Amino acid sequence: MLTAAESQALFLSIEVSLTGVFCALPAALACALLLARRRFRGRAIAEGILSLPLVLPPVVVGYLLLITFGSHEPLGGWLLHHLGLRLAFNWKGAALAAGLITFPFQFRAIRLSLEAIDAGLLEAAETLGARAFDRFCNVILPLALPGIIAGAITAFSAALGEFGAIITFVSNIPGETQTLPLAIYGALQQPGGEVEAARLAGLSILLALAGIMLAQLAERRARAFVLG
């Protein structure tokens, strides 16, 4: 079936994507809440910046991460010395890159599901004695859940395919930062690596397909569960 190197790339991809998406989720939820429910100055700019990873060349994102979190940069150095957190040339850096690139998928899906919530339900909750945090936990969050799940799974599927930002920020180190797309690239760089590249590409396609189908299924299930 899969060679040791292939399964290493596969599982690293999954680990990197899961970590990145999971860490980006709270931030995406917070930003979506802010933009869906509040009106403030600079809202349009904030919205643009949050969607930027979607349109920016990934290599630019990787470059920005490199000059921010590189071990010799102020912030990267501080993280390394004070928290022992190394991001550059490390799988955690790959997760950060994957999470950042796919952040807009989560942010947008959550925002749409928040905007779809009838504000009247929150008024009703208020007349029944619910405070803001209570309304958030018991009305907003459960109703946004299908959107949150769908956003996270879509982001995960997209993160599996992230290439430019990862290779720029954390390089292509087998077993550390070499996710599936990087492994394909690596195979193509070697003479006679076409077969290997084709196998990995096929694996990527299967994985992406499974991810998208899972996202649809999960959203339907969650919606049915929430709305009965």
Next chain:
Amino acid sequence: MSIEAHLRHRFGAFALDVSFRIEERGITALFGPSGSGKTTTINALSGLFRPCEGRIVIDERVVLDTERGIFVPARERRIGYVFQDTRLFPHMSVRDNLYFGWRRTGRSDAVSFGDILALLGLESLLSRKPARLSGGERNRVALGRALLANPTLLLLDEPLASLDARRREEIIPYLERLRDQARIPMFYVTHSVEELSRLADQVVVLKSGRVTSQESVFDLLSSLEFSSLTGVAAYGATIPVCVLEQRGEDGLTLLGFDGGELVVPRIERRVGAPLRVRIRAEDIMLARERPAAISANNVLDATATGIRSDGGVYADVQLACGGIRLIARITRASLVRLNIAAGMPLFAIVKSVTLESPGAGSDDPLL
């Protein structure tokens, strides 16, 4: 119980300037055409809307006073709100919807969960989600949810507007029971004369953001001006009556009102039960002399107290009949022929009486 409200607000071209004071219990209807400020007014009462100027005092508790900077938020007002679109939480079962306010503010000796379920017939719906309820069931759940929060005042925003006639008929008895048995005062927004006649005790009439009158529902419906508010259809008087006697021999029921009696086909209610009946303006004939040998059962002594004619075929005559008022619609030709003028004694021949509370259940207090 007293509720006092003075509200002023501007929305673009529309200005709201509403003032009223309610001392009585029961249902106060806010009546008026669409866009007259009814919903805005109860939103202000609930605390969901904050007018730029105003003062609201509910039972000596000031919940809004813009001059003194007082604004009690909706969640602390303990005012129940039944929304027109019900606003049930779609992700919760009926049970969890009902518990929502109960858990937060409702728990008290004043409301019993079981009593409210029984009053509104909700027992069999508890495990369903709102998506699986009919329109009428949703309304009942919304009503129950608001009541279970143990409110000091209940607001209902056209709770029947989204229902067809049959579903309305299904809900109205519950509202009547609530009015007659619960101690909670209610504000009821409506533009339906039928709902006014059946449910309201007093009426605040709104027009273009202003209060044009505030009076008992019986006075309002029998006023000569009322037809100009609602058009010619559905014009007539509603009068409070009580069952005096069930006559076994001819299957008729004798109803008594302030200053007279009415005989109607049998109504299955105990003697002494309070009811409302409606006598439409076109169901009254007028005579100068007591008619003899006539098939109508009800001929009432009356005095003309006012006449209104817009110059068309018909004229409306307002009658005082003991302590109540009636409206008769006759042709202008008859008015001239009989030479009817205000103050003239007349006989009102009542052709038909409609019972206004057919569905009402038992008279035993539930709440």
